[in-house]
Amino acid sequence: EVQLVESGGGLVQPGRSLRLSCAASGFTFDAYSMHWVRQPPGKGLEWVSGIHQNNGRIDYADSVKGRFTISRDNAKNSLYLQMNSLRVEDTAFYYCVKGGFDGPGWGQGTLVTVSS
Amino acid sequence: EIVMTQSPATLSVSPGERATLSCRASQSTSSNLAWYQQKPGQAPRLLIYGASTRATGIPARFSGSGSGTEFTLTISSLQSEDFAAYYCQQYNNWPWTFGQGTKVEIK
Numbered sequence: 673e674v675q676l677v678e679s680g681g682g683l684v685q686p687g688r689s690l691r692l693s694c695a696a697s698g699f700t701f702d703a704y705s706m707h708w709v710r711q712p713p714g715k716g717l718e719w720v721s722g723i724h725q726n727n728g729r730i731d732y733a734d735s736v737k738g739r740f741t742i743s744r745d746n747a748k749n750s751l752y753l754q755m756n757s758l759r760v761e762d763t764a765f766y767y768c769v770k771g772g773f774d775g776p777g778w779g780q781g782t783l784v785t786v787s788s
Numbered sequence: 789e790i791v792m793t794q795s796p797a798t799l800s801v802s803p804g805e806r807a808t809l810s811c812r813a814s815q816s817t818s819s820n821l822a823w824y825q826q827k828p829g830q831a832p833r834l835l836i837y838g839a840s841t842r843a844t845g846i847p848a849r850f851s852g853s854g855s856g857t858e859f860t861l862t863i864s865s866l867q868s869e870d871f872a873a874y875y876c877q878q879y880n881n882w883p884w885t886f887g888q889g890t891k892v893e894i895k
Binding site: 673707718722729731733765774776777778781 | 820822831832834837838841843844875877879882883884885886888889
């Protein structure tokens with residue numbers, strides 16, 4: 673069974689940084705692309721970033737390009753999101769999501785609140 | 789970027805009735821289309837992937853159909869626990885994109 677556990681969320685001031693982590697288990701981590709998806713409270717879902725299995729392809733939503741960096745450590749079955757220059761509008765639940773054509777798999781999310 | 793459009797925004801249905809939700813893509817997503825259910829305070833729950841394959845543990849009253857640009861989620865007989873928001877998502881191309889959601893409410 674796919675298990676994805678996010679951590680690292682919390683309250684942070686605008687302009688500061690935060691690093692999210694995602695621990696994966698229950699599947700062959702290095703065989704799948706991995707993604708971050710976010711959802712502001714009460715609003716819809718937005719894809720944030722994705723990283724290919726072997727780090728060969730990385731992409732970002734325009735709203736976070738230049739501020740966020742996605743990375744993965746296949747030896748540790750872990751996915752990361754370094755978030756710099758955070759803005760109030762980055763406030764959201766952040767979900768770690770497994771890619772692949774056998775169906776996405778989601779974590780339970782971690783809440784990031786950007787506020788002064 | 790593929791734009792996903794869901795209709796209707798809100799669907800009022802009585803328990804036991806059938807609900808039909810639609811999702812349209814601005815360009816073909818092949819069959820790489822997923823449906824999610826989300827209740828307040830919870831993460832999205834995968835219902836359907838590959839346009840028509842039920843995820844593990846999903847009741848048979850949920851079914852998905854379509855390919856290319858037109859997709860449908862059908863709930864054959866609504867149960868009380870099915871009143872929630874539903875989202876479609878294409879994962880054929882990056883960036884992944886989501887519909888804006890359909891809220892299924894009690895009539």
